[in-house]
Amino acid sequence: MQLSVTLIIIIVTTLVSISGFSSQKIIDDLIFYPPAVTQQRQWWRFFTCGLIHADFGHLILNMYALYIFGVEVERAFVSIFGKYGNLVYLLMYVSALIVCLLPTYRKHKNNYYYRSLGASGAVSAVVFCFILLFPLRKLGLVFFPVMIPGFIFGTLYLIVSTILERRSSDRINHSAHIWGAIYGIVFLIVAANFFSTYPVLQSFVEDVKGWLASF
Template identity: 30%
Template sequence: MFNGYPAAYILNRWFALNPIGGHDFAGNPFNFQVWQLITYQFMHGGFGHIFFNMFALWMFGAEVEYILGSKKFLIFYLFSGITAGLLHLFISPLLGSPLAVTIGASGAVFGVMTAFAMLFPDRYIFLYFLIPVKAKYLIGFLIVFEFLAIDSAASNVAHLAHLGGALFGFLFILFDKSNPVEFRNLFKKSFYYKKRTPPDFGSYTYGSRNDDDVQEAKFYDLNKKDDEETITQEEIDAILDKISKYGYQKLTEREKRILFEASKKMK
């Protein structure tokens, strides 16, 4: 007991995420502090609460950390929890949810789960250790469930915090260009985005050209002495890049001969 209050009450008052405004069950005003956006993530309501959060963090977080690196993963994890706390803090009162302190790492864990689903969408997760379900479907279903359960205030679960963590995880991975995420390509128009493929020298076009820009390729005699030079792949790549930028007609005679010789060798 501290000044007549239980230790749990003191810990919640200073380290759990307190609402802004309102009064607690003891009649005291809630004590919101900025640092609580971090400290609440390390508090839990019992063994089962912390066990399942840490099990999910281990299950999904290990590979996400391997991709991001330990330092970036720590930042990502903490800010997932901060975003979860902010969304719950400001949106829950608008939906008429009762004011109460919030604890737990579930929001940050949802951010990690969302990141896993984006980085490894087709990885199988064995539900109940028996039923194989792809990560994108299982985690996607959990997020949809959280969205549908927002109004269930009696469940004593901060569903908005879960959604806040998932939202941050989605945006972080989406805009972190150091990671190859196929989902990112859905936001690019197909005629602006093309994957570069090895060229077919027989028929290959770059962009759109006017008919006036088209020139007929000349035939070169490969028996000429000046053609007997070593041609490297770097030279061919540089020529192809030049074609993509300026067109075939901008090539020098030597570059055209190199391209023609490479084409003959491939055939």
């Protein structure tokens, strides 16, 4: 049986993350540390920080979300982009790891006290690709088990993340979540426009309009 790209990402990320739990050197070598990028040109940290996590809870949450949403998104990419769907999906995920951190890098490029790790930004890109493709699917959170249409969930998620980012009262990189989500949407719309005949944005708008018209 051929493994999906989603499962391969989960396996690789899990193995590297678990290795990092017992090796500070692995964390130091892979973590996103802006001054190392600015002064030593260690650009790979934009990517490698998505392979490590702070603890098992952080890892499990991200990989669970990636599995739940990624399997369906990858399958949809194959339907939209044909035989190149898996490759396009992988490109979206890997590039999201990088793009979601660009605003963070700009803000902290000379901050010796700032570090960031985890695949949350890329996972957000996958989640919002899912919302773009299936806007009426009901979504909720474990600690807030009220199920609402995906497009509403996504809107609330971005609003809350923006508020939390401005407060900067925790150690979570909300900026990566926000820009990862936005990038996932833009990537899918642009890629479908150039390499597919499937009207991603039009389909989303029609689904939402149909839902609103039902009231």
